[in-house]
Amino acid sequence: METTTKEEEANAVFAEDPINKSLSNEDKIDLLRQMVRVRRFEQVALTEYQNDKMGGFLHLYIGQESVACGTISILGDHDHVITAYRDHGHALCVGMTMNECMAELFGKRTGCSKGKGGSMHYFAPDKNYWGGHGIVAGQTPLGAGLAYGVKYLGQKGSCLCYLGDGAVNQGAFHEALNLAQLWDLPVIYVIENNGYSMGTSQERSSAHPEAGLAHRALGYNMAWDQINGVDLYEVRAKTKKALDRAHNESKPTLLEIFTYRHKGHSIADANADKYRTKEEIQRYMHEHDPITNFKDTLSDEGLIDDAGYKALVKEATKEANDAVKFADESPYPDVSELTDDVYWEVDNNTEAGRTGRHFFH
Amino acid sequence: MARLIEYRDALREGLDEELAHDDNVVLIGEEVAQYNGAYKVTEGLWKKWGDKRVVDAPISEAGFIGMGIGASMLGIRPVMELMFFSFAYVAFDQMMNNAATCRYMSGGLINVPIVVRGPANGGTNVGATHSHTPENIFANMPGLKVVSPSNAYDAKGLIKASIRDNDPVYFMESTVLYGQKWEVPENDELPDGELLVPLGKADVKKEGTDISLIGHGRAVITSLEAAKILEQEHGINAEVVDLRSIRPLDEDTILDSVRKTHRAIYIEENKPFCGVGAQIASMIQERIFDYLDAPVLRITSVDSPAIYSPPVEKEQLPTVSDIVEKALSIC
Structure with a gap:
């Protein structure tokens, strides 16, 4: 990871990149607001998890907000997004509401997936958001497929397919990389490298750790880049190059974005502060936090002061608290709805859906 | 009397007709295009339809089936060949998790109109790894459909219906039957002008x-x-x-x-x-x-x-x- 001084220098360089130069003052505040919204949503969700309002896993994105926020902020109409189970940040950044996301955590019918998916399985096809996938690297061939679809339909677009650093050792990922390069698919694989696949550090899980993970692209002759995820400007600037490559050349890119999760792998991660030193966690929280970094950048640019930032936090907190109220007051799905949304033909009461028995309980 | 054609020819006719019927139908699989199909089911289709519609995939079942699932979410209708259905096991996560559950976990926002087809049979002395018959395994999973035609007539009618179906269909054939002949009518002998056999009808x-x-x-x-x-x-x-x-x-x-x-x-x-x-x-x-x-x-x-x-x-x-x-x- 870069030192703070180098980060400041990098900020300055990437701030001058056309994709960032073109931002209005309002756009910049919006980017900060978006990251704050993601963080406050999750902090409030954590409290509600501890209040027993939800079951299962809760994989928090806290500390990684600049990755989803920065990359998604540059997308257009035919650019698609698919990710793994740490999916709340991407969901809010593509425009899903806190209400539908919180209600999904609560297992309510008003959730984005009607309470059928949970934390790991958010979807919003109308916003080009294709999940939310629970199996490590299982989404990576799907990402190639979304890019294949875009290309097949003759659109100028792409798919941003996110994965964690633990996913790079799964076979499906390598099959997807090969197909992407072989068939010139406009897919951008974004490794969100937070250093740990659950409790196993990169050094203990990936061969040749000193080279980093984006180097895996070399085996496929694929373009790659490494990005300091602390700096939102750098994330945007470097992702834009990959997006241009996808749009203009229909070529894939493998990006590795260095980031850090402040919390454990999930809330159920009892060892979150055992496989990492307290000093390491504190250092990232206080010296390399992407939200603080961007707030300071905008402060230096004279766009926001402490009062302004506090107002953003307050606004996001209210939105998250309102979402809790909405989720609390929403009904659970009915048991009779268990077999809805299994077969398209049955749901749509087509002739095919009415022919033969589909369910056997 | 209707003409006699082989089971594989009936499948090919069905695939050919569905390629004509819908521009978004695309055949993907190992050796399906230039090689003309390991069992000649797709023979001649690449020459007729070209690179975009009939695609040779590398030996990468999890990759290309997962890719087909992703593409199907955008309305593409991939028909993917497994040279042997036994190879489904290297694509199991894609076929069992992603194809079957994306609709459910999205609360019905997504559907996955794919077909995965290929031979699932023993009896050809190819050993245990190439002789699996996983129809019960896939039929156990809500969200999936499983079809197993016993003859050329059904094979043609069912493959066409499967491709038009908006849910994932796993279509299990037999290499032992590929070369056997049955009566299959020409389209102009049929009242609807084509042969469709619905799923769910014994x-x-x-x-x-x-x-x-x-x-x-x-x-x-x-x-x-x-x-x-x-x-x-x-x-x-x-x-x-x-x-x-x-x-x-x-x-x-x-x-x-x-x-x-x-x-x-x-x-x-x-x-x-x-x-x-x-x-x-x-x-x-x-x-x-x-x-x-x-x-x-x-x-x-x-x-x-x-x-x-x-x-x-x-x-x-x-x-x-x-x-x-x-x-x-x-x-």
Whole structure:
């Protein structure tokens, strides 16, 4: 990871990149607001998890907000997004509401997936958001497929397919990389490298750790880049190059974005502060936090002061608290709805859906 | 009389017609294009339709099937060939998790209109790894559909219906049947101008009164031969019921048959434990117990991995004499 001084220098360089130069003052505040919204949503969700309002896993994105926020902020109409189970940040950044996301955590019918998916399985096809996938690297061939679809339909677009650093050792990922390069698919694989696949550090899980993970692209002759995820400007600037490559050349890119999760792998991660030193966690929280970094950048640019930032936090907190109220007051799905949304033909009461028995309980 | 064509030719006609019917249909698989298909099912289609519609994939089943699932979310309709359905196991996460559950986990916002097709059969001395018959495994998963045609007519009608279906369909063929011929009408002989066989509709392949031989895939053909012997040598008039599609399942046709014959055997080339026959046997005793004059029996492959040794493998799969013998035990 870069030192703070180098980060400041990098900020300055990437701030001058056309994709960032073109931002209005309002756009910049919006980017900060978006990251704050993601963080406050999750902090409030954590409290509600501890209040027993939800079951299962809760994989928090806290500390990684600049990755989803920065990359998604540059997308257009035919650019698609698919990710793994740490999916709340991407969901809010593509425009899903806190209400539908919180209600999904609560297992309510008003959730984005009607309470059928949970934390790991958010979807919003109308916003080009294709999940939310629970199996490590299982989404990576799907990402190639979304890019294949875009290309097949003759659109100028792409798919941003996110994965964690633990996913790079799964076979499906390598099959997807090969197909992407072989068939010139406009897919951008974004490794969100937070250093740990659950409790196993990169050094203990990936061969040749000193080279980093984006180097895996070399085996496929694929373009790659490494990005300091602390700096939102750098994330945007470097992702834009990959997006241009996808749009203009229909070529894939493998990006590795260095980031850090402040919390454990999930809330159920009892060892979150055992496989990492307290000093390491504190250092990232206080010296390399992407939200603080961007707030300071905008402060230096004279766009926001402490009062302004506090107002953003307050606004996001209210939105998250309102979402809790909405989720609390929403009904659970009915048991009779268990077999809805299994077969398209049955749901749509087509002739095919009415022919033969589909369910056997 | 309608023309006779091979099972593989019937499949090819079905694929060809669906390529013409919908621009978003694309065939993807190992050796399906330039090589003309490992079993010649897709022969000539790449030459006719070109690179965009008929695509040679690397040996990368998890990759290209997962890719097809992703593309299908945007409205593409990939028809993906597994050279052997046994290779589904290297794509299992994609086929079981992603294809089957994306619709559910999105609360119905997504559907996955893919077909994965290929041969799922033993009997060709290719050893245990290439002889899997996973119809029961995939039919166990809500969200998936499983089809297993026993003849060329059904193969053509069912592949067309499967491609038009908006849910994932796993279409299991048989290399033993590929070269066999059946009557398949030309389109201009058909009232609707094309051959579509709906999923979820079983077919009585031979009417009878004394016992119901129920099965899917090639076991239906074996059952028809057994029915002939039962009739000629034992005076037993067996009815042969072909499921055609395993999920959705046409229970009514099965129950109607057994209500009439009062005896039933399920025949399949799959293994016995939790096989399709177990589901059918359970359903029959639960629904029409009082109609039964004998226990519902099952005939399956011998419960070991598929053996290589050619003469012994013949005995591992259900034979005509297995069926005759078992029928006689309850008639």
